[in-house]
Amino acid sequence: MNAAERAVVPATAAEVERAVADAHRREWTFVLAATARVAGDFDLAEESVQEAYVAALGAWARDGVPERPGAWLTATARRKALDVLRRRQVLRAKLPLLVEPDQVEPDVPDEVAVPDDRLRLVFTCCHPALAREAQVALTLRLVCGVSTADIASAFLVPEPTMAARITRAKKKIAAARIPYRVPEAVELPDRLDGVLTVVHLLYTTGHTAPSGGDLVRADLVDRALHLARMLAALLPDEPEVRGLLALLLLTDARRATRTDAEGRLLRLEDQDRTGWDRDAIAEGHRLVLDAFRTGRTGRYAIQAAIASLHAHAPSYQATDWPQIVRLYDALLARWPSPVVALNRTVAVSMVDGPAVALAAVDALARDPRLAGYHYLPAIRADLLRRLGRDAEAAGAYRDALDLVDNDAERDFLTTRLGEVLAS
Amino acid sequence: MTQYAVLIYSPAPADPMDLTPDYIALLDRYPAQVAELGGQIVTGFALQPSTTATAVRGDLVTDGPFIEAKEVVAGFFVLEAPDLDTAVRIAKLNPATIHGGVEVRPLFEPPAE
Numbered sequence: 001m002n003a004a005e006r007a008v009v010p011a012t013a014a015e016v017e018r019a020v021a022d023a024h025r026r027e028w029t030f031v032l033a034a035t036a037r038v039a040g041d042f043d044l045a046e047e048s049v050q051e052a053y054v055a056a057l058g059a060w061a062r063d064g065v066p067e068r069p070g071a072w073l074t075a076t077a078r079r080k081a082l083d084v085l086r087r088r089q090v091l092r093a094k095l096p097l098l099v100e101p102d103q104v105e106p107d108v109p110d111e112v113a114v115p116d117d118r119l120r121l122v123f124t125c126c127h128p129a130l131a132r133e134a135q136v137a138l139t140l141r142l143v144c145g146v147s148t149a150d151i152a153s154a155f156l157v158p159e160p161t162m163a164a165r166i167t168r169a170k171k172k173i174a175a176a177r178i179p180y181r182v183p184e185a186v187e188l189p190d191r192l193d194g195v196l197t198v199v200h201l202l203y204t205t206g207h208t209a210p211s212g213g214d215l216v217r218a219d220l221v222d223r224a225l226h227l228a229r230m231l232a233a234l235l236p237d238e239p240e241v242r243g244l245l246a247l248l249l250l251t252d253a254r255r256a257t258r259t260d261a262e263g264r265l266l267r268l269e270d271q272d273r274t275g276w277d278r279d280a281i282a283e284g285h286r287l288v289l290d291a292f293r294t295g296r297t298g299r300y301a302i303q304a305a306i307a308s309l310h311a312h313a314p315s316y317q318a319t320d321w322p323q324i325v326r327l328y329d330a331l332l333a334r335w336p337s338p339v340v341a342l343n344r345t346v347a348v349s350m351v352d353g354p355a356v357a358l359a360a361v362d363a364l365a366r367d368p369r370l371a372g373y374h375y376l377p378a379i380r381a382d383l384l385r386r387l388g389r390d391a392e393a394a395g396a397y398r399d400a401l402d403l404v405d406n407d408a409e410r411d412f413l414t415t416r417l418g419e420v421l422a423s
Numbered sequence: 424m425t426q427y428a429v430l431i432y433s434p435a436p437a438d439p440m441d442l443t444p445d446y447i448a449l450l451d452r453y454p455a456q457v458a459e460l461g462g463q464i465v466t467g468f469a470l471q472p473s474t475t476a477t478a479v480r481g482d483l484v485t486d487g488p489f490i491e492a493k494e495v496v497a498g499f500f501v502l503e504a505p506d507l508d509t510a511v512r513i514a515k516l517n518p519a520t521i522h523g524g525v526e527v528r529p530l531f532e533p534p535a536e
Contacts, residue, residue, distance in 0.1 A: 129507055176425075177425040179506040179507065179508050183508075
């Protein structure tokens with residue numbers, strides 16, 4: 001044992017519990033990813049890692065908390081996984097008629113793990129052969145170490161449903177032999193886009209909880225930020241990773257001001273800009289500049305640039321709207337999504353006026369992909385209100401109310417409906 | 424190596440006698456492409472058109488394929504490949520994906536223990 005791994009001083013039970021909880025939060029991904037490579041099977045890896053965390057409680061109380069808890073946990077979890085594999089091999093050797101025993105003695109290099117293992121884990125969980133909802137669930141379970149019960153409650157599904165979803169996905173990975181590796185360079189852009197989509201989806205699910213009482217589900221938002229940071233550290237040359245991290249930071253910088261003291265939704269123009277997190281905005285802005293400097297800007301970097309313009313504007317009126325419209329044009333060229341086109345109309349209304357924007361919204365209303373999307377009638381209602389067409393605005397607010405699930409957004413729309421009806 | 428069934432879906436009735444010369448030329452090149460990507464075709468079959476199929480559900484016997492659809496199973500082959508990424512790469516080169524599609528599905532192996 002070298003000096004770096006030698007334990008410090010024996011610790012109290014409370015200190016040990018804190019150290020283990022800390023190691024769970026910080027090192028879970030690292031430990032699981034490194035163990036999975038040896039175990040060759042996520043169930044065995046998870047079981048071994050969980051046992052290692054339990055073993056840490058006793059061992060660290062006895063010997064002190066190791067200098068590098070992640071290394072200790074990884075070594076312990078890998079040993080447990082290898083023990084199980086050896087037992088299975090012995091069992092198979094005793095029953096030679098059943099199958100040819102697999103070669104299960106994996107190479108265990110002396111160094112504990114390469115950082116790549118975490119990337120392997122992320123890319124496997126977000127493999128395109130898995131359904132998006134399975135990718136999201138697996139990422140939370142395996143990459144973030146969130147319990148199945150907590151994932152179920154975050155997505156408002158019963159725990160057995162979520163457990164079945166995760167089990168099915170793991171079974172597919174094993175049966176269809178989805179490889180545990182980082183994609184090759186030619187596939188990387190596509191595969192990375194899938195990973196970023198999952199992280200972004202986690203963030204947006206937390207940012208505007210699809211239903212229920214709270215607008216923001218902070219745990220999901222924090223997980224998404226943590227994942228984006230990890231990916232930015234592991235893939236420093238990918239501008240879209242920086243773009244996503246920037247987008248999340250710049251959007252999240254406004255978290256405290258998105259609702260008032262009663263939990264009611266505040267529009268961007270009504271938010272208290274002094275309450276925005278300036279550190280997060282500064283960091284996000286630096287990342288946007290980095291991403292644009294590469295000359296390989298993608299949709300996340302462009303969206304982050306839009307968010308950065310908002311974050312730096314002294315007021316809603318004094319925002320650089322023409323530049324935002326230009327960024328939306330660039331975004332649409334790369335990502336022709338009707339939702340992007342719809343968001344662009346808001347910026348257009350600030351440059352060319354609500355009438356021009358309304359014509360664009362009405363054209364988009366014919367797109368079947370936006371049917372049922374409550375922001376379309378909500379934006380339409382706001383434009384009509386600004387044009388003084390209150391009766392039509394009321395109708396559009398009612399359309400939006402029919403489609404919205406989140407309580408904070410519902411309250412907001414109801415209040416606006418009341419205002420146009422009163423005027 | 425894992426074995427996958429690659430189920431080939433083509434526009435109904437998927438008559439192999441109607442295959443165009445272009446399609447047949449692509450099929451002729453296919454085994455070499457499979458080998459180049461690190462896979463191997465273990466066995467494969469083409470089927471008569473779906474108009475020759477007979478479906479049996481419980482006691483009911485009906486003319487036609489089991490599921491009525493625009494695309495029907497036209498054949499299948501068993502592919503041996505190191506992992507799903509390789510199998511999918513190979514599947515993407517199959518000419519059936521131009522007007523129809525393929526399903527890649529691992530063969531069942533009874534558990535060892």
